[in-house]
Amino acid sequence: MSLLSFRKPAAAPAPDTAPTPEMVALLRGHSIEVMPRTAEKVDDFRSYLPAGTRVYIAHIDGTEIDDMVATAARLRAEGFEPMPHFPARSIPDANTLNDWIARYKGEADINQALVLAGGIAQPRGDFDSSMQLLETGLFDRAGITRLHVAGHPEGNRDIDPNGGDAAVMDALRWKQAFSERTDAEMAMATQFAFEAGPVIAWADRLKAEGITLPIHLGIAGPAKLQTLIKFAIACGVGPSLKVLQKRAKDVTKLLLPFEPDEIMAELATHKAAHPDSLIEAIHFFPLGGIKTNAKWAIANGGASAAPANPDADI
Template sequence: MALLKFRREEAAPKGVSAEVEAFLKDYSIEVMPRTAEKVEDFRALLPKGTRVYIAHIDGTPIDDMVKTAARLAGEGYTVMPHFPARIIANKATLADWIARYQGEANVKQALLLAGGVAEPHGDFHCSMQLLETGLFDGFERLHVAGHPEGNRDIDPDGSDKNVMEALRWKQAFSERTDAKMALATQFCFEADPVIAWANRLAAEGIKLPVHIGVAGPAKLQTLIKFAIACGVGPSLRVLQKRAMDVTKLLLPYEPTEFVSALAAHKAKNPDFGIEAVHFFPLGGITTNANWAIENGGKSAVPAAKS
């Protein structure tokens, strides 16, 4: 495991702007049970209280999900498991999952999304149906998916008609619930389309804060593979352009330019809808944690030796 570079919290690392440090202040990160198993102690990687999403990939046993949630909660993290509608069989299954998360890991936050399968396995096909069950009443925070570059699973014609209609529904739902709600987005690589999308949401009256998806440092080939698989749209050209530059082809991608551009825009426009950064650690959790620290994110506190 690579050594983490700890720093004093009251000063940004040399060369890091205050804008970026502020933008990374409350970042979150995503793990899966199988990747979490490889981490000996998250307290050596992430600041206490960091929100950690637990991705529920089709085929992952709920036992593994709950076990991971309980471990992370025990190490001092705010846990937000995924609830993918299309892999949940029915309301009884959903109620069981929620009861287990709450009983074994004290889970109070959730990310609700359609899920990455084309055909539903059971009664649900979208996050709105999950919300309508009433089973998430009492949760402190509920996040739903955002799509800065559209989503062809929802809008096959390439428009954003259905996506925007769903967002208006979720905005209305947020106004009649006690839970804090936000949009957690797919990762992107280009700032301008994200800025335009966030501004459009505001113009449409959608006030849900955005937690923008950011791909952590990784090999270029790895990022391109994940980007294509996840349906990343026009901003994929940033990686394609980089792949054609022989001088950069073998260098790992880092999200410095993307994050810096969004941070600068946020600093100049405080009401801009992006509230936080959400990392997808495609090149590994340790690599992502180090990058965050080196670029202004809070450092972890070394775990005490037993």
């Protein structure tokens, strides 16, 4: 049977069972990521997100700072905690960094930031790494009390093109030391993955090596399989990409949305059994859209994902 004549299977029905206590606990305090251009498509975030949700604002290279600040201000006005990205390689100098921080503080009252190297190969100016941004002291002087940094459960080829993790671990040890010598409240936000086992093993290894920064684990929200594969390759997702590739070989599943049920169930069970795990919270990448992500979170997290607007009909 050709794909041209293949009928799209009916979408899976919503679960009839109530959310498990383990999943409710795991989804409590989850965060989500947006970009200015995707945020523009959302009429009111209060219809989809719990009040006070931390919303990361991805600063893709080339995005105007005016658009970033406007998105942060809007999220603050709607009752959420904006956390803009500060990509080191896209920031030309300390004066620009100081200006960005001042604008975010003045127009959106931010008190938290995700500080990372950024996805471009060549720096635009003086900064190459998140550590250089942190060393400026500008975040501390501006009263930004929560600083998140990037975590890489499957390695980072921007740091080591060969896929090794020695340099990644050295950077994490520096960030751990920075958290201990400053007042910053720090955590790691990770790229999304599709297998729980390797992520859990990575978190356990960090803890064994003296890294205590909490992990806010990246999870891709429900999306078309083709969409997830495209983003996973573009974002450098590692070995867990095979989960999607295996599913893509099954034509009966190719047109169905991929949902994070399996990995989330395993993580919820693990967290319940190991409450001292470094895995502290879930961070969603809503690759299939905010509304789709919200529906999944509400169906699986109940009160932990209830939107700020109790009358919202999504």
